[in-house]
Amino acid sequence: MSYNVKLGRPTDMLVGLATAWVAIYPILVFIAFVQALSGFGGMVGYVHYGAPKTLPSFIISFVLSSPALGITALLYFALIAFYVSHISRNTGTSTAARIMWGIGVICLPIIAMPVYYLRYTLHAQPPVRRLSEIREGENDGRSH
Numbered sequence: 001m002s003y004n005v006k007l008g009r010p011t012d013m014l015v016g017l018a019t020a021w022v023a024i025y026p027i028l029v030f031i032a033f034v035q036a037l038s039g040f041g042g043m044v045g046y047v048h049y050g051a052p053k054t055l056p057s058f059i060i061s062f063v064l065s066s067p068a069l070g071i072t073a074l075l076y077f078a079l080i081a082f083y084v085s086h087i088s089r090n091t092g093t094s095t096a097a098r099i100m101w102g103i104g105v106i107c108l109p110i111i112a113m114p115v116y117y118l119r120y121t122l123h124a125q126p127p128v129r130r131l132s133e134i135r136e137g138e139n140d141g142r143s144h
Helices: 009-037 043-049 054-089 095-107 109-121 128-139
Strands: none
Touching (some): 009 054, 054 095, 095 109
């Protein structure tokens, strides 16, 4: 088996964009939630000031954000399946590291997915230390 599972350029870009969206979307939702609570077109303006014009804007924003939430949830599950399969086939790290990456991707995907993508998927090249080990194995007649 090779060091990493190699992806084609279009697949690599698609996974990168999906990973970026999954990492950025919760931040955008938090900003929208804080904005809604602070009265900038949210429910607080409706409750405190009795301004009925803010309720339709809240309903419209909720209706528009619901499909994005559903698509993002499906994307989370698809990316978790992708990363877990990629981690399990990644022979460039130790078993303990693969277990930790798997736990990280499942329990803390907002942080672990982008870091794993940048470290192992985007740059599917072994570190210099690992390259020397691979070369030594080739010289000894062993294959990795």
